[in-house]
Amino acid sequence: MADAFVALPGAVFDEVGLVHLGSPMREQRALAAGTAVAPLSDRRVLTVAGEDRLTWLDSITSQAVARLQPGESSELLVLDPHGHVEHAAAVVDDGTRTWLIVDETDAEGLLTFLTRMRFRLRVDPQDVSAAHRVIGGTADATASLDAVAVWQDPWPAVRTGGWGYAATDPHPGAERDWSEAVITASAYEVLAASRAPESIAGRLAADALRIAAWRPRVAAEADERTLPHEVDWLRTAIHLEKGCYRGQETVAKVHNLGHPPRRLAALHLDGSDAELPSPGAEVRRDGEAVGAITSVARHFEEGPIALALLKRTVPVDAALTVALDGEGEVAAAQEQIVPPDAGRTASIPRMPRLSRRR
Structure with a gap:
């Protein structure tokens, strides 16, 4: 089925959905300013109904949600027995059902896990993605939508019971205003038909703002070895x-x-090369592989940026390069997110942010 936004001038699609409308930088500015919203076709929607839903989710995931109030937003992880991240979900409850917004690549696996863990409890997990869509933007921008649920991203605040490893002051995500609204498929059609093209942004714009805020996603920053500590989760x-x-x-x-054996770092890439590295590209120090790119974007203020998982032992001031597709590499300036000695006992000085590129 064709996406409802396919008729927009300049719209570029891939197998997932709307990528951009010809001007990703303009779209980023509009999205950050709250004058545009982004159809997030790489998200899926699960629901859990039943009287036991919140205490059940509390018992099988990393987050305390047993007392989650209607309209309150949270986030949870499902870990394997060794503490590695398997699944992640944005969580909001409406008093009757719990809504879970998940990455497209993670939806089937998470639903399978939830279904297997029901036992005799009064819970009913369902994939409702066929009838719902997810739209992202600022709180004000998503408030104007006809939504059945709205999740407000808690990042980067340290929630009750949580712990922050990044010692940068101010945190680059501190002023990020981000919400994700779940709307019906019919409301999605109306949105596409009624909105001016300049009030719509593509997935590239949303992801660039996420990367600049050091915000991890399971589809990007998690592999089979990822511990939540490594990405400041x-x-x-x-x-x-x-x-x-x-x-x-x-x-x-x-x-x-x-x-943690690895640590997430922000990379500012040399902007003199028009080519960006791809996710999975090697990060090197003196020619030796010391990590890999997880996410990469061209930001409207900071230029080419990336997130990378590095070996814990890589010095925070080490000069790095990143491999490009085919041949060649690009220089990368490192900005510390998770420090090498991350943990409860670490004594971490507050670090100023690197100056933004002009």
Whole structure:
């Protein structure tokens, strides 16, 4: 089925959905200013109905949601027995159902997990993506939509029971205003027909703003080895004092007694080359691979930027390069997100942000 926004002038699509409308930089500015919204075709929507839904989710995930109030937003992770990230979901409850907004690549796996964990409890997890769409933007921009649920991103605030590793002041996501509204498929059609093209932004614009805010996503920053500590996800998705859940022992041990083996870093890429590296590209120090790009974008203020998972032992001031597709590489200036000694016992000085590119 063709996307409702396909008729917009300049619209560029891929197999997932709307990528941009010909001017990703303008779209970023409009999205950040609240004058545009972005159809997030890389999101899927799950719901959980039933009287036990919140206490059940509380018991099987990393976040304390048993007392989540209607309209209150949260975020949770599903970890494997060794504490690695398997699934992630944005969470908002409407008093009757819990809405979970998830990455497209993660939806089937998370639904399978939830279905297997029902046992005899009064819960009913469903994939309702066929009848719903997700639209992103500022709180004011999404408030104007005819939404059945709206999730307000808690990032980068440190939630109750959480812990922040990034010591940068101010955090680059501190002023980020981001919400995701769940609307019906029919409302999506109306939105596409009624909105002016300049009030719509593509997925590239939304992702660039996310990367600039150091905001992790499971589809990008998580592989089979990712611990939540490595990407600073204890801020919003982990409750360190809640009851037992799968992977909790590793979460507590790494945080209280050790350090994560890898660390997320922000990279400012040399803008003299028109080519951007691809996700998965090698990050190198003196020719040796020390990590990999997880997300990359061209930001309207900061220029070419990326997030990368690096070995913990890579010095925070090390000169790095990133491999380009085919041949060649581009220089990268590193900005610390998760420090090498991240953990409860670390003594982390507050670090100023690198100056933005002009």
